[in-house]
Amino acid sequence: EQMDEMVALGRNAGMQCAFKLTVYDVGKPPNEFSQEDWRDLYLNKDGRQEVLVRAWSRIFARYRNEPSVFGYDLLNEPVASRAKQHIWELEPRFKDSETFFRDYFVPLYRKIIDELQRISPRKRALFQPYHVPPVVHIKTKFPCLPLTVPVERKGIVFAPHYYGDEPAVAIERYLADAALSSAAMLFGEYGKPTFAETDRDPEVQAAYRK
Numbered sequence: 206e207q208m209d210e211m212v213a214l215g216r217n218a219g220m221q222c223a224f225k226l227t228v229y230d231v232g233k234p235p236n237e238f239s240q241e242d243w244r245d246l247y248l249n250k251d252g253r254q255e256v257l258v259r260a261w262s263r264i265f266a267r268y269r270n271e272p273s274v275f276g277y278d279l280l281n282e283p284v285a286s287r288a289k290q291h292i293w294e295l296e297p298r299f300k301d302s303e304t305f306f307r308d309y310f311v312p313l314y315r316k317i318i319d320e321l322q323r324i325s326p327r328k329r330a331l332f333q334p335y336h337v338p339p340v341v342h343i344k345t346k347f348p349c350l351p352l353t354v355p356v357e358r359k360g361i362v363f364a365p366h367y368y369g370d371e372p373a374v375a376i377e378r379y380l381a382d383a384a385l386s387s388a389a390m391l392f393g394e395y396g397k398p399t400f401a402e403t404d405r406d407p408e409v410q411a412a413y414r415k
Contacts, residue, residue: 212271212274220273222273223329224274225281226279227281239285241295242285248298261321265328268325278364278393279331279333280333281393282348284338284339288338289338291338303354306353306354311355314358318358321360328360329361331393332356333366333393334350348365348366351382352382356388361388362388364392365393366393367395397413
């Protein structure tokens with residue numbers, strides 16, 4: 206009912222919307238989706254991928270005929286917020302980034318997208334790149350790695366995030382990533398990052414606004 210209400214609010218304002226799946230508030234205490242949780246998802250431990258696909262399929266079916274819902278952002282920022290290492294450094298079966306992308310990361314997207322296209326082929330599937338651990342993000346000033354394996358599905362939209370101050374660099378890089386999968390591109394999140402303390406200091410807030 207809450208989702209229907211949000212869709213109606215957008216529709217009545219002449220807007221379109223997309224749903225995005227985030228996992229920040231699930232997992233073991235303190236309610237955090239850990240790198241181990243991501244590993245288990247990619248390895249399909251206990252049928253986790255089928256659970257994910259079934260969950261999405263209910264949403265796909267519910268809004269199949271709703272024109273104001275244009276698509277679904279399938280997995281938000283796929284990395285644990287406290288991760289210290291790449292997931293292939295955690296799990297030997299992933300070997301390296303190329304193996305992980307080819308055999309685990311992209312196939313999971315394909316599995317969800319195939320379900321969307323089976324149920325609601327006119328909707329768009331938004332997909333995000335593999336996100337690096339926060340310590341790597343800070344060092345490289347980029348939140349994710351380039352995709353090296355195309356998604357190879359129709360009706361897809363590459364939806365990366367960028368919280369840096371070099372948008373031209375980000376656009377050049379992300380357009381190349383989108384082109385790999387012949388996908389449209391949409392910035393799912395964008396802007397220079399800020400923090401709660403910014404609002405407590407007028408000078409800092411003024412500098413941020415500038």
